[in-house]
Amino acid sequence: xxxxxxxxxxxxxxxxxxxxxxxxxxxxxxxxxxxxxxxxxxxxxxxxxxxxxxxxxxxxxxxxxxxxxxxxxxxxxxxxxxxxxxxxxxxxxxxxxxxxxxxxxxxxxxxxxxxxxxxxxxxxxxxxxxxxxxxxxxxxxxxxxxxxxxxxxxxxxxxxxxxxxxxxxxxxxxxxxxxxxxxxxxxxxxxxxxxxxxxxxxxxxxxxxxxxxxxxxxxxxxxxxxxxxxxxxxxxxxxxxxxxxxxxxxxxxxxxxxxxxxxxxxxxxxxxxxxxxxxxxxxxxxxxxxxxxxxxxxxxxxxxxxxxxxxxxxxxxxxxxxxxxxxxxxxxxxxxxxxxxxxxxxxxxxxxxxxxxxxxxxxxxxxxxxxxxxxxxxxxxxxxxxxxxxxxxxxxxxxxxxxxxxxxxxxxxxxxxxxxxxxxxxxxxxxxxxxxxxxxxxxxxxxxxxxxxxxxxxxxxxxxxxxxxxxxxxxxxxxxxxxxxxxxxxxxxxxxxxxxxxxxxxxxxxxxxxxxxxxxxx
Ligand SMILES: NC(=O)NC(NC(N)=O)C(=O)[O-]
Ligand SMILES: [Zn+2]
Ligand SMILES: [Zn+2]
Numbered sequence: 413x414x415x416x417x418x419x420x421x422x423x424x425x426x427x428x429x430x431x432x433x434x435x436x437x438x439x440x441x442x443x444x445x446x447x448x449x450x451x452x453x454x455x456x457x458x459x460x461x462x463x464x465x466x467x468x469x470x471x472x473x474x475x476x477x478x479x480x481x482x483x484x485x486x487x488x489x490x491x492x493x494x495x496x497x498x499x500x501x502x503x504x505x506x507x508x509x510x511x512x513x514x515x516x517x518x519x520x521x522x523x524x525x526x527x528x529x530x531x532x533x534x535x536x537x538x539x540x541x542x543x544x545x546x547x548x549x550x551x552x553x554x555x556x557x558x559x560x561x562x563x564x565x566x567x568x569x570x571x572x573x574x575x576x577x578x579x580x581x582x583x584x585x586x587x588x589x590x591x592x593x594x595x596x597x598x599x600x601x602x603x604x605x606x607x608x609x610x611x612x613x614x615x616x617x618x619x620x621x622x623x624x625x626x627x628x629x630x631x632x633x634x635x636x637x638x639x640x641x642x643x644x645x646x647x648x649x650x651x652x653x654x655x656x657x658x659x660x661x662x663x664x665x666x667x668x669x670x671x672x673x674x675x676x677x678x679x680x681x682x683x684x685x686x687x688x689x690x691x692x693x694x695x696x697x698x699x700x701x702x703x704x705x706x707x708x709x710x711x712x713x714x715x716x717x718x719x720x721x722x723x724x725x726x727x728x729x730x731x732x733x734x735x736x737x738x739x740x741x742x743x744x745x746x747x748x749x750x751x752x753x754x755x756x757x758x759x760x761x762x763x764x765x766x767x768x769x770x771x772x773x774x775x776x777x778x779x780x781x782x783x784x785x786x787x788x789x790x791x792x793x794x795x796x797x798x799x800x801x802x803x804x805x806x807x808x809x810x811x812x813x814x815x816x817x818x819x820x821x822x823x824x825x826x827x828x829x830x831x832x833x834x835x836x837x838x839x840x841x842x843x844x845x846x847x848x849x850x851x852x853x854x855x856x857x858x859x860x861x862x863x864x865x866x867x868x869x870x871x872x873x874x875x876x877x878x879x880x881x882x883x884x885x886x887x888x889x890x891x892x893x894x895x896x897x898x899x900x901x902x903x904x905x906x907x908x909x910x911x912x913x914x915x916x917x918x919x920x921x922x923x924x925x926x927x928x929x930x931x932x933x934x
Pocket of ligand 3: 503767
């Protein structure tokens with residue numbers, strides 16, 4: 413039965429979960445596949461999107477043939493590629509204005525679109541000014557206009573002394589806040605103390621927002637955790653060769669994450685209704701205390717990153733500072749522990765994000781034999797003696813747009829089941845990231861009423877990460893040279909194709925990304 417031709421809204425192929433629609437057929441586009449993830453079900457699907465509103469207007473849990481739609485309706489059956497919701501990467505540093513040479517809206521969002529990411533949320537630091545004031549947010553927004561290939565939301569920043577800016581930033585539509593408990597790496601974004609956090613909690617306790625922390629902290633004195641665990645507290649200063657990864661890892665032990673989380677939890681009672689979130693959780697040892705806090709009623713979640721789930725300290729070569737990030741990538745057993753936690757029911761780790769935090773290659777101080785170093789040697793900013801120094805190099809890993817393939821590659825390497833993994837990825841990278849930033853009413857799921865954001869994922873294909881597949885501004889990433897499984901064939905944003913591997917970007921009319929500045933409801 414042809415739904416449009418007959419005017420009926422209930423074709424006989426309908427299964428449960430199917431919605432009806434009465435939209436005029438002239439402004440629709442149809443994507444179908446025998447394999448899709450729809451509301452956490454692995455199913456066949458036909459998705460009808462209004463090109464006028466950009467919203468999904470109907471979803472069938474079956475592949476309707478093209479003949480079901482009026483002649484001329486744009487229609488494609490992508491079988492056996494998988495239709496996934498466009499990913500929501502809730503942790504990306506787009507450093508424009510001020511450090512646009514590190515990353516900008518144009519390049520960062522093109523890299524996102526290339527990899528099926530249709531929403532990014534921009535971190536409040538590394539641009540100048542940082543997003544710690546309404547004026548700073550306005551500068552960001554002005555700089556972003558007309559340059560975004562995917563939709564972009566903004567976080568606000570928490571620094572000492574800016575408590576009075578926080579409510580106004582909520583009003584202006586920031587999607588949450590981030591603060592540091594350790595040096596951030598940029599002087600305009602200092603770390604907060606317990607006194608500052610108290611003020612922040614007082615200010616934001618009843619606001620519709622999330623307060624997030626970079627949870628690493630240098631304990632002031634010996635810290636004891638409970639009765640029986642005593643953490644030895646190594647200094648942040650190096651105790652071995654500066655170009656050995658282990659020296660760097662030893663300088664930022666798991667206890668720094670534990671100590672920071674204990675500090676946050678000790679203050680959480682001041683704002684019992686305020687959702688708290690730990691960004692880029694690396695240390696598996698911190699999980700039990702987070703779980704315990706959650707069980708006792710603290711509203712707290714955590715995210716981890718593609719790199720903590722796919723890279724391991726044991727394989728990082730001397731001087732390869734492309735791997736430097738904070739908190740650090742830890743050992744293989746830590747990586748295994750993070751995966752174990754994520755596969756638990758009701759895990760504390762709800763989301764997986766990129767923490768794409770790039771810089772110009774010279775600031776990575778890469779020795780000339782490491783890929784991505786060329787800019788460094790040309791820039792000549794550093795003496796040869798500092799090449800490969802993990803302590804002086806910029807901390808941050810570039811990977812926006814590579815995440816889906818990174819996760820997929822790792823999950824397949826671990827022998828995980830295809831359908832379950834795709835459903836998990838939908839949860840970690842779409843549904844839960846959208847929820848974390850208050851966008852669950854329009855992003856992260858392929859269902860009626862949501863934005864028509866779709867990633868067409870070829871789970872069988874492979875590609876090599878090389879300059880042509882890293883569209884971020886600086887081609888300097890630890891994934892370079894790796895062969896990843898899973899290729900995003902097409903990316904659709906609100907019912908329009910933004911990018912396809914075959915035809916590249918749809919340049920006509922320029923970028924169509926919107927700035928997501930509506931005020932959060934919860
Ligand atoms: N200044 C930064 O961008 N820092 C970032 N750096 C990392 N993760 O290494 C972060 O998110 O903390
Ligand atoms: Zn951080
Ligand atoms: Zn970050």
